[in-house]
Amino acid sequence: MSNIQPWKVAEKRGKKENRVPPFAPSENEQEFYKKYLKSVSEDKELPKSALILGATPEVRDAAIELGAESTAVDISREMMDKFSSLMEYNGHSLDKQIVNNWLEMDFPESYFGIVIGDASFNNLTSKKHNLQLLEICSRIIAKQGFLILRQVIYPKENKGYNDVLKLVKDFRNKKIGWRDFYIELRFNIFRDKVYDEETFQYDGKKNYELIEELYNKNIINEKEQALVNRFRNDVTNTFYPEEEFIKMIEEQGFKQLEDFHDKPYKFFDYLFMMVFQKK
Ligand SMILES: C[S@@+](CC[C@H](N)C(=O)[O-])C[C@H]1O[C@@H](n2cnc3c(N)ncnc32)[C@H](O)[C@@H]1O
Structure with a gap:
């Protein structure tokens, strides 16, 4: 099994009509991302720069709209191109696009005010890679900056169907x-x-x-x-159990601030958002 997985469904994922939950963040989830992007753009102590782990067009647009530099890193050129073409601010001076493996990113320490992972950590194949990416995030997020994730996390009790x-x-x-x-x-x-x-x-x-x-x-x-x-x-x-995931992140110098489960779909019970602040 390869450790790095190319994303082969760019064609379907990159169509405007498919930018709906669960594939894309819902309207409310986008608002949740924006709340923290806004905090970053209004906080004089934080760098006005956002790293997007992937090419998610909605969050990249939101960052640029709020005046922050948006750096999107995705291993797939096709995903980057397809998703960029859905953006309002594609090619804007604040829109940086990098085709690279997240595990090989090399940014200066404390460069970002916020890192956003929209279904990103879930696509890593091992615990080792989750930890590796988290260590990178911990190094490149400035003190008091944020790490926001939307992804599948398994709560203690299985809230899905068994039958x-x-x-x-x-x-x-x-x-x-x-x-x-x-x-x-x-x-x-x-x-x-x-x-x-x-x-x-x-x-x-x-x-x-x-x-x-x-x-x-x-x-x-x-x-x-x-x-x-x-x-x-x-x-x-x-897919991490909730407590393990939080523990792993907090051990890397973060504190969990809140989580967000949208409604009305059942899947929001275990596909949801979490925000952490760098201590
Ligand atoms: C499930 S998609 C994310 C969904 C996306 N946020 C959306 O809004 O539709 C996963 C993305 O992560 C990228 N990816 C997966 N593993 C990667 C890695 N190790 N480094 C960089 N990008 C990666 C894939 O190319 C793909 O674009």
Whole structure:
């Protein structure tokens, strides 16, 4: 298994109509990002510079709108180009675009007032890489600066579905929408089969094979399988238990300030935002 995973769904992800939750931050989540971007741009002690781990267009636009330099770092040239083309401020003098591995970033110490990771840490394949990226963040974020993340974190109690038949039934009865149906199948329902509680690795490839099996057994129909396969990406993710994640970050010189779970989808229970401040 390669340690670095290229993102192969740029074509689909980079379409304007697909800039919806869960793929993109919701309106309220964007407001949450903006709240901290605004604090940075108004605080005379903090550098007016934001690092975006990835190419997320909405947050890059928000940073520039507030007068901060936005540096986006993504390993995929295609993702960078597709996402940049969705921006209002693409090519603005404050819009910096760097194609690189996050683990190889080399910025001066305390250069950034804020680092934003929109579903970024989840795409690292191991605990070692999570820690490595965090150490980099800790070095390049100025004192009192922020680290904000939106990603899958597993709370102590599994707040998702445990029973696939119930999930399909609720979806067909319109008790839940396509977003929750997708997220449950993608990140939760097969947790006991594809998630390693020791390494926190979630085997996305195996997960999609199990979804295929559901289709072969007529548990989901063609349309339902197509819905989940639309964004298929056979990567290995790392999903931390909430307490472990907070502990790891706080041990690197941060303090957790707050978290934010949007409504109304069920998946916001475990795909949510967290903000930390550098001590
Ligand atoms: C799930 S996407 C993030 C979703 C995105 N924030 C959005 O708004 O749609 C993951 C992104 O991280 C990038 N990526 C994954 N691993 C990386 C690494 N080690 N270094 C740099 N970029 C990486 C991928 O190329 C991809 O663009």
